[in-house]
Amino acid sequence: MKKINQLPLLLSACALLAFSACKKDKDKDPQPDSPATPYTCAACVSSPEAKAENDGSSRGIYKGILIASTGTIKFNVGNDGSSITAIMVIDGTSVTLSSSITWEQGEAYVAPFTGTLDGDEVSITFSVQADGSNPVVTSSSIPGHPNAVFTLAKETSNALIEGFEGTYSLSDGKKGTFNILLSRALGKWGGVARENGTTDDDDISGTIQGGSKLIDSDNGTQVGTLSGDEISGSFQDSDGKTVTVSGKRTL
Numbered sequence: 001m002k003k004i005n006q007l008p009l010l011l012s013a014c015a016l017l018a019f020s021a022c023k024k025d026k027d028k029d030p031q032p033d034s035p036a037t038p039y040t041c042a043a044c045v046s047s048p049e050a051k052a053e054n055d056g057s058s059r060g061i062y063k064g065i066l067i068a069s070t071g072t073i074k075f076n077v078g079n080d081g082s083s084i085t086a087i088m089v090i091d092g093t094s095v096t097l098s099s100s101i102t103w104e105q106g107e108a109y110v111a112p113f114t115g116t117l118d119g120d121e122v123s124i125t126f127s128v129q130a131d132g133s134n135p136v137v138t139s140s141s142i143p144g145h146p147n148a149v150f151t152l153a154k155e156t157s158n159a160l161i162e163g164f165e166g167t168y169s170l171s172d173g174k175k176g177t178f179n180i181l182l183s184r185a186l187g188k189w190g191g192v193a194r195e196n197g198t199t200d201d202d203d204i205s206g207t208i209q210g211g212s213k214l215i216d217s218d219n220g221t222q223v224g225t226l227s228g229d230e231i232s233g234s235f236q237d238s239d240g241k242t243v244t245v246s247g248k249r250t251l
Contacts, residue, residue: 041229041249044162051079052157058109058128060154062135063161063251065179066090067194067201068148072163072251075113075126075135075152078103086113086124089250090145095122106130110138117143128154147199151181151191159185164231166247168193178245182208182226189214 054060071090101111180191190205224233
């Protein structure tokens with residue numbers, strides 16, 4: 001796959017009724033179309049969940065997107081006490097995960113999180129440095145979803161992290177998944193794209209300019225526009241193909 005950042009049908013009443021009836025309908029004043037209601041993520045929070053006292057440690061909230069099919073994940077490493085859990089949503093199915101590894105002050109945190117999906121065990125190993133940097137999933141076993149790839153970010157008390165799931169399509173017919181994390185407060189975004197039917201992944205990242213323009217850090221191309229809880233846009237890649245992206249916030 002080329003790197004993408006170089007990247008009911010309604011029948012007329014006139015077709016069903018007699019001509020005279022249709023003519024009468026045509027004589028009526030046309031009704032204005034109702035404006036589409038913008039999508040909003042009803043389940044998403046509008047402010048950071050992370051506690052200020054955890055901003056510089058391995059304790060806290062970590063949010064992520066994944067491509068295996070598609071989904072999101074949120075790790076809570078003792079953010080609000082001693083509870084250490086995670087919630088993964090994959091293809092619309094929610095999986096609750098937990099770990100028995102306790103958190104220790106001043107130390108990196110590495111732990112397997114386990115749960116069940118359709119009766120089968122899920123295991124995801126999470127790792128983060130002592131200061132909360134470099135959160136990653138080092139290994140995963142998700143029944144029915146091999147080759148999962150995760151992108152994670154630590155949320156802080158002054159920088160909400162949001163997760164968007166979406167798709168991309170090329171003018172040559174190729175399509176794929178386009179999932180990203182972003183922080184409006186930090187003016188940054190990043191994620192991963194994967195062509196359908198492959199395991200070919202591309203990391204993508206950039207800045208948010210003017211509060212809405214998603215700019216590719218590699219080449220300065222605007223890949224989409226952020227509007228509320230939606231992303232949409234199109235651009236030309238380095239091969240002259242038109243790439244169209246769309247996404248909705250789900251985390």
